Amino acid sequence: MMSAKSWKTVWIVGLVLGLALKGIAADRPLQAQKRPNIVFIITDSHRSEALGIWGNPFVQTPHLDRLARQGILFKNAYVTTAICAVSRASILSGQHRARHQINDFTTGFSGPALENTYPMVLKKAGYKTAQIGFLGVGKKPPTELFDHWEGSLPWMTEDGLHQTDHVTRKAVDFLEKHQSGGPFYLALSFNAAHEIDGVNGKPATYLVQERYKDLYKDVTIPVPTTAAPEYWNRFPDFFRTDQNIGRARWHGLFSTPELFQENAKNYYRLITGLDESVGVIVAKLKELKLDENTIVVYTSDHGFALGEHGLMGKWYGFETSTHVPLIINDLRPSSKWHNVQPEQLVLNIDLAPTLLGFAGVRAPEGMQGTNLMDLLTGKAAERKHFFYEHTVFTSPALPKVEGIISKDFKYFRYTEHEYESLYDCRKDPEETRDVARDPGYKKQLARMRSLYLTEKSAID
DSSP: OOOHHHHHHHHHHHHHHHHHHHHHHHTSOOOTTTSOEEEEEEESSOOTTOSGGGTOSSOOOHHHHHHHHTSEEOTEEEOSSOSHHHHHHHHHHTOOHHHHOOOSSSOOOOHHHHHTSHHHHHHHTTOEEEEESOOOSSSSOOGGGSSEEEOOOOSBOTTOOBHHHHHHHHHHHHHHHOOSSSOEEEEEEOOTTOOBOOOTTOOOBOOOOGGGTTTTTTOOOOOOGGGSHHHHTTSOTTTSSTTSHHHHHHHHHTSSHHHHHHHHHHHHHHHHHHHHHHHHHHHHHHHTTGGGGEEEEEEESOOOEESGGGOEEOOSOSHHHHBOOEEEEEOSTTOOOOSBOOOSEEEGGGHHHHHHHHTTOOOOTTOOSOOHHHHHTTSSOOOSEEEEEEOSSOTTTSOOEEEEEESSEEEEEETTTTEEEEEETTTOTTOOOOOTTOGGGHHHHHHHHHHHHHHHHHOO
């Protein structure tokens, strides 16, 4: 029979061992049965205002609106580069372009860089990783590193299946076949609401699902203020040419009232098609009771100009190009984040550390983003501005531009021409007037220029 002293010794040893094991566990991912599944939905060219919950008077997005009301809608979500491959590389790596150095459509991550992208970190932590729809980075994507890969889905199959519906069907099939025993990360990448680029001199066009071709036919979509010719004519000579890709594509899609109505409606039709898909996927999660341990994230790689500033597309730092939807809905019953609309400035580079945070996995040191849940709970400082860059192409096709974006001001420097622009977003949210040469903004211009130079030197 053990003495009192022996029992005390055993108790102390047990306590010390228990504390040690607790410390070890705290530094490891959460246990598999407690870690949530993650469904990450990324679309192409979905601008922030194209949501009913955003106050858009005609676009039909009931499922996305519900997802936002039952979760978190970040009202000030932006991308650090408004072009698909670069932005997607920033999302995967949690890094600005200046650090990840993906500058085109063919370059992929190096081996070590790929290991530190969040899907690979999740995989190392025990997640089953699945990619449906294009990854969007590199000519040869790392298909072999994913547990499930169906990346190459055309805009339309030979039997008439639209890419939006194709991704949805594949997603439903994946969920139905999912076997419990560990968490999964499912990335769904949609082509919509991107246009199909024109070839051989033909203009770009939109490929809309057949069932939506008459949607919005009785709606007259308001023409943007800055679509008026005088706003295009205010740009400097190096920008204001038909060699500017944004302007060249504008000619084919928005240059007449008839073209504008047709193509703007087609854009919003694609958005409604995406919304339907989100509804199908969330319904399937609930049907299979996977919603009890799943987090759904919805965003876009960049926004899109529907004729604003006389342009079609993205690339530049204007509001329609950089401001995107970002919805996070924790479907788990324990979640307390419902109908929250934070005002903080958040970025695409924040997604990687946020998703890893949900999994209980420490983000790699090279990530430059912030865990958004830390931001919402006051554990991380709120950012006041961010560094914007587009350096993939050059003048005259797409003049390179860098700058600083805040809630109050936007400062751009077209680096090939040493030309500065400044917009007062407080007084001029539609960015109708470049005040960089206004004497009344001399001090503010100097402040933004200084901030730009400081951020540029620190960003990589």
